[in-house]
Amino acid sequence: MYCTKKVTEDLYWVGASDRRLALFENMYPIPRGVSYNSYVLLDEKTVLLDTVDRSVSGQFLENLEHVLAGRSLDYLIVNHMEPDHCALIADIVLRYPEVKIVGNTKTFGMIRQFFDLNVDSRAVMIKEGDTLITGKHTLFFAMIPMVHWPEAMVTYDAYDKVLFSADAFGTFGALNGNIFADEVDFENQWLEDARRYLTNIVGKYGAQVQAALKKALTLDIQMLCPLHGPVWRENLGWFIDKYQKWSTYTPEDHNVLVLYGSIYGNTENAAAVLAGKLADAGEKNIAMYDVSVTDPSYLLSEAFRCDRIIFACPTYNGGIFPKMETLLHELKAHNFQNRKVAVFDNGTWAATAGKQIREMLSQMKNMEIMEPCLSVKSALKADQLEEMDKIVEFMVR
């Protein structure tokens, strides 16, 4: 059975959700699933904006057929060539042989790489600022390179003031009947996943997200239609402001994040003592995670949210405890910057993790790193509590 939604007078959502997939991009846990959005514009011409992931192809094709209601498909606009959106291009061509495919030079290069498809006869090659008139609607195209791939672009419907924003403004999380952000408690139930999606997937490309936002802000946008997650038609400024923060590596919250690794529990104990002291000093909503327990994608996202971070880590074969080292590599790889950080380490015979962590942190931009570094020798002792108080002072001042 088809399962579609009317978005505006002429626009329909024909996407679908996957609640079975464990790891998005075989990388990020998605316990709340994910939606693959696709949209159909019914004008004098019919237009499909992106397809979906192979996993939801059956539902999508049924949705598309229903919305077209016997009409032919004139255009397929390919805003993003990643397979979670482009998987069904060849299927669309088979079903709608007269369809023209709209994309930029890079789009067509990628179509030829992914598919054995002769696209030349049906290619409508567009570049920045070009338009496509479909009847009463005029569509504009703007390039958003590296959000999230080099060929990525957005389509703006000047008639309805709708921005089809590709991966931008997307989020993990299946759509549960409600496809509009104003129909769900986005701040309490979706924001965490939206942050985790953006920071992990395009966190590295803050400058490119900024460039894309600058372009978007010149437009009068009444609605944001992303490729994942709910459609925005109210309070767009609130969500755009989150993107401003994430893409400039500006913390959202004045909160301390405690990230610890621990093999036998002694570093964990020291981290708990420190967190208690932070609370005594007035810190609220302290966030604390065991790096072996929580997937790095959540930790990276929390690091983007909080303005101060404590890393507590045992020494492991002369190095950093591997789960912590992985997380630090992730932070570095995502261009993480602009935070106040303190480190303490642990070691039974030669504690060197702290020094190595501080070296890694000092390779990130604009990090205020506390010196010196408390070093626990196996287990925290009373004579080190004063030194620990110095970490608290550094964090709260």
Ligand SMILES: Cc1cc2nc3c(=O)[nH]c(=O)nc-3n(C[C@H](O)[C@H](O)[C@H](O)COP(=O)(O)O)c2cc1C
């Ligand atoms: C595989 C392995 C390698 C370790 N390598 C070192 C090391 O190179 N230097 C050191 O001082 N301690 C090393 N340790 C010991 C731990 O860092 C030390 O016991 C620490 O106190 C553990 O803290 P925890 O109780 O939070 O796990 C190693 C432990 C393990 C299991």
Ligand SMILES: [Fe+2]
């Ligand atoms: Fe993507």
Ligand SMILES: [Fe+2]
């Ligand atoms: Fe995507």
